[in-house]
Amino acid sequence: MSLADDRSLALAGTRDEDEIRRARAARIERLAKWALPVVIMGLAILGWAWIVTANEIPHYILPGPDRVWDSLVNDWGMLIEAAYLTGWITLAALVMAVVGGAGLAILFNQSKMLELSFYPYAVILQVTPVVSIAPLIFIYVDSKIAGMLLCAWLVAFFPVLSSTTLGLNSVDHNLRDLFRIYGATRWQRLRYLQLPSALPYFLGGLKIAGGLSLIGAVVAELVAGTGGIGSGLAFRIQEAGYRLNIARMFAALALVAAMGVFIFAALSVLSHLLLRKWHESALRKEG
Amino acid sequence: MAVRHHDILPLGQRPPLLRLNHVDKVFNGDVIALRDMNLQVNQGDFISLLGPSGCGKSTALRIISDLMHPTRGKVEWEGGQGQGDLGVVFQEPTLMPWATVAQNVWLPFRLQGKSYGEVKDDVLEVLRLVGLEKFLNAYPRELSGGMKMRVSIARAIVTNPRLILMDEPFAALDEITRHKLNNDLLTLRSKIGCTVIFVTHSVFESVFLSDRIVVMAARPGRVLSEVTVDAPYPRDEAFRTSAEYAGHARRASEALREAMGEHA
Structure with a gap:
């Protein structure tokens, strides 16, 4: 009885690895949901700017x-x-x-x-x-x-x-x-x-x-x-x-x-x- | 105190409530769902309709609740039928998911044009009777299967109906919950003295709950025999394991086997 109680006591408040991993994955996903589209947008704009300058495209065809x-x-x-x-x-x-x-x-x-x-x-x-x-x-x-x-x-x-x-x-x-x-x-x-x-x-x-x-x-x-x-x-x-x-x-x-x-x-x-x-x-x- | 208590007289002394007179129901001209069903329901009866699938149990309930008209024959209410005379519990809890527990229980009154304020006490009282007074403002999705069924039962009794129809209400629940709800249903019945027609395909459930078991057979759906369970109420867990219970269960099983046997 007391053994079981000790065990329960030791278990209280612990999180096993599965839970910790799941929590971490959820945190990353929450961040990525916003961050990734923003990063993609930034990269696309940079790429666009680079293409325009590198190829010297006139602005009346494709502005930067x-x-x-x-x-x-x-x-x-x-x-x-x-x-x-x-x-x-x-x-x-x-x-x-x-x-x-x-x-x-x-x-x-x-x-x-x-x-x-x-x-x-x-x-x-x-x-x-x-x-x-x-x-x-x-x-x-x-x-x-x-x-x-x-x-x-x-x-x-x-x-x-x-x-x-x-x-x-x-x-x-x-x-x-x-x-x-x-x-x-x-x-x-x-x-x-x-x-x-x-x-x-x-x-x-x-x-x-x-x-x-x-x-x-x-x-x-x-x-x-x-x-x-x-x-x-x-x-x-x-x-x-x-x-x-x-x-x-x-x-x-x-x-x-x-x-x-x-x-x-x-x-x-x-x-x-x-x-x-x-x-x-x-x-x-x-x- | 709006939910009235009716006294339950002993079998044989109960005044009649409703009569099915030679009721036939035919689908598509050749499927005989119900053939010549005669049943007198008396005030205070707890009747189980017991039988295999296709024996017309649910058809009988639909005819009694006027969702379906008999092909031939009649359903006669003693003194006629009024709004709120009937309470129903389906196999599913059938709650409105967008409404709270209290709003769901209010529904039968709301459809009679009564405001929540007018009937609030009744709603609270029946929720107390089924042990859910703390869940007044919960939404159905927050409740367990058994709790949803209790809300459904509370809604069925809130108008103080003369007859409650239950169509395999506990069939989808686990056994522990089912036993608990069976016990609670009998407690509820002893408190308010309601008349119940209960459809089930479980011999044990029908013996535990009812004082009259109407055994039905399939193809064509019809009443085969009636088993009387004269064990006194209140019935509790001890009754489930008694020799008396076993004896009634054996008689009901034999009647059911006979019902199945003809076409098995």
Whole structure:
């Protein structure tokens, strides 16, 4: 008895080699997750600079990273104004995609006939490339802003629609039975059962829609050109290209990419906040 | 104290609660899931439906809970059926993962349009009855399998239903947890005096828990015989090892073997 106790006492607080190794590996991975991409980025920029200087490439063909940086700093006022417009269109389109996509999904879910009638057309809208629809849109829609919103919405709403539809239909069948036994109304079933069940699916669709609404906004700008309403980033890229201001093209491109990363990160954080308490995807894996 | 206690009268003196009258259920025109099932459920009964798979146990439960309509025959409630008259426990705990324990137990009331504040005392009381009052704000994923089942049971009894249906609720649990939950279920029953129909394929579970075992056979699903377990409650661990228990188990096993035998 006392032997066992002594042994327990000696064991308390010890960590065996497996655990220590695992902890070390986890620490290294946490660091590497940030450090490695930064290092790769640094190396790529250095390599880029070296190629440009070593081969004496003229800046109107390929500017070095220093020139792109200069352009970013010097044209900051113009670029940020352009980013503001593009960002605004993207965000508005995303909000409309959420309202339209989730709204349609709920309508389809409530009425099978409605779904059978209109779902195929939602698919057709989605599979027709937006680049080919955009010119038509700008013929019939007078307001450039409205046209751009429509373009961006067209690409963004479908993932929200299809993933929310899937979610609304993925309710645990026992829970569905339970709601029936307790005499739940259609509205109660939607609100207390189907919408919460669909949330993880909806958030997955939202992440895709975030990226797509930016693509939609960029395509719309390229097709719309400028009509005295200010110019977005995509238009600035095109314009700088006509002027052989390649550095500015890169600077504007960097901002578009940054915007995409920001949207993705923001939606990931939102998803984590909404699901962390209960959904499997938000659980930390052990061992 | 909102959860009422009903007295359990001795077998033979219990007032009727529900009747299955010549219930048939046919699927796709040729699969007879249930043939001419007659069953009278009395207030205070603990009935086990015991039988091999395909004998229509679950079909019978679905018909009683009105999830399915019988092809022929009727289910008649004494005095008609109202909302909240039925509590159910499935084989899975069937909890809403996005809701806390308290919110899950509140659900049957919520669907009746009652706010949490109105029924908070009832929710707390049933959680105390199943020993989970400390886990009010926990999410289902933080609980063990046995604890989730307790939440499921708490939800089934919170509306003070006239009948509780349990569809192999402990089949997926380990044996130690299953024994513990069987004991606790009987304690719970002695406290609130509920009427239970319990589907199981375990002879031992049915003998330990119930006072009436309805033995069913498959192809076509039907009631073959009824075994009465007249051992008095409360039943505890000592009952599990008694000669009386062994005798009832033997009779139930024989009835089940007969049910299996015809098509085995």
